[in-house]
Amino acid sequence: DMLQASVHECTKLGLIEVAHRGRQNLAFAAAHAGEFNRALVSLPESQTASAASPELWLSHDGDGIERFTAGWIGFWRGELDIAVDCLVSVSASVGVGYPDMGRMTLAFLASTVGTDEVLRVAEAAVARMPDVDTHGVPWNSYKLAGTARLYEARGRSGDALAIASEIVGREYVPMVSAVMAGMCRRLGAAELAATLAAQALTPDAPRYVVAYAEFVLALL
Numbered sequence: 001d002m003l004q005a006s007v008h009e010c011t012k013l014g015l016i017e018v019a020h021r022g023r024q025n026l027a028f029a030a031a032h033a034g035e036f037n038r039a040l041v042s043l044p045e046s047q048t049a050s051a052a053s054p055e056l057w058l059s060h061d062g063d064g065i066e067r068f069t070a071g072w073i074g075f076w077r078g079e080l081d082i083a084v085d086c087l088v089s090v091s092a093s094v095g096v097g098y099p100d101m102g103r104m105t106l107a108f109l110a111s112t113v114g115t116d117e118v119l120r121v122a123e124a125a126v127a128r129m130p131d132v133d134t135h136g137v138p139w140n141s142y143k144l145a146g147t148a149r150l151y152e153a154r155g156r157s158g159d160a161l162a163i164a165s166e167i168v169g170r171e172y173v174p175m176v177s178a179v180m181a182g183m184c185r186r187l188g189a190a191e192l193a194a195t196l197a198a199q200a201l202t203p204d205a206p207r208y209v210v211a212y213a214e215f216v217l218a219l220l
Contacts, residue, residue: 003029024065031069034207036077039069064090068098068105075109076208083109084118091125100129100139107146108179111153123150138173145176149183157187168195174205178213185216194220 003026010019023042030039043066071086073079087109090102103125110122126146130139148163164180167173178200184193193216200213 024069028065028069031073032206036073039073043070063093063095064098064102067093068102071102071109072105075105080109080113084113088118088121091121096130097137101142103129104142104146107149111149114153119150119153122146126150138170138176141167141170141173141176145179148180152183152187161187161189161192164189164192164196168192168199170199174200174202174213175209178205178209178216181213181216185219190220 003022007019007022007026010016010022027039027042030036030042067086067090071083071090074081074083074086083105087102087106090099091106093099093102103122106118107122107126110118126143129143129146131143133139133141144163144166148160151157151160151163160183164184167176167180170177177196181193181195181197181200184190184196197213197216197220200209205213
């Protein structure tokens with residue numbers, strides 16, 4: 001709601017660049033919260049800034065916030081063609097931040113789609129992700145989760161489960177915990193799956209993460 005207010009205020013004041021950033025981040029925040037329709041409504045607006053608008057913050061956030069947001073929504077909604085197009089694009093973007101989040105999600109998507117071409121792109125992308133957490137972002141957990149899903153897709157079940165066990169006990173990673181729980185269930189590690197699914201059910205977890213974790217527990 002504060003981002004929405006900032007968009008209105010900055011637009012009225014003629015602060016076009018800041019209003020543009022506000023719309024981008026409003027869409028991203030809404031997508032993260034599970035308000036997918038609200039996010040998609042905001043995305044076309046965020047394209048209205050001048051094509052010459054300077055990319056001022058690439059060194060901090062990286063490029064591709066809009067494509068990542070659209071790809072993230074496509075992934076969780078099962079709109080796989082849209083997600084592939086967006087996430088392959090953002091994974092090749094410059095900077096750190098959104099491109100790396102795109103690389104993790106591309107790995108999840110590639111292992112779901114299962115085609116060799118997308119898997120190879122995702123494997124190269126995940127290799128470029130940071131190994132160390134920065135600015136409060138759990139990059140190490142994100143990279144491990146992406147790697148595990150790719151191992152699952154390649155039939156390396158033991159390696160995938162070994163990585164999943166490293167996620168147990170980690171804080172602030174409900175999405176990763178839920179995705180790893182689903183993988184462990186498919187690979188027959190029911191106890192590990194249940195542990196990770198329960199770990200995903202934090203009070204501040206997005207609704208789609210909670211739904212998926214509860215789905216895994218129901219299947220178990």
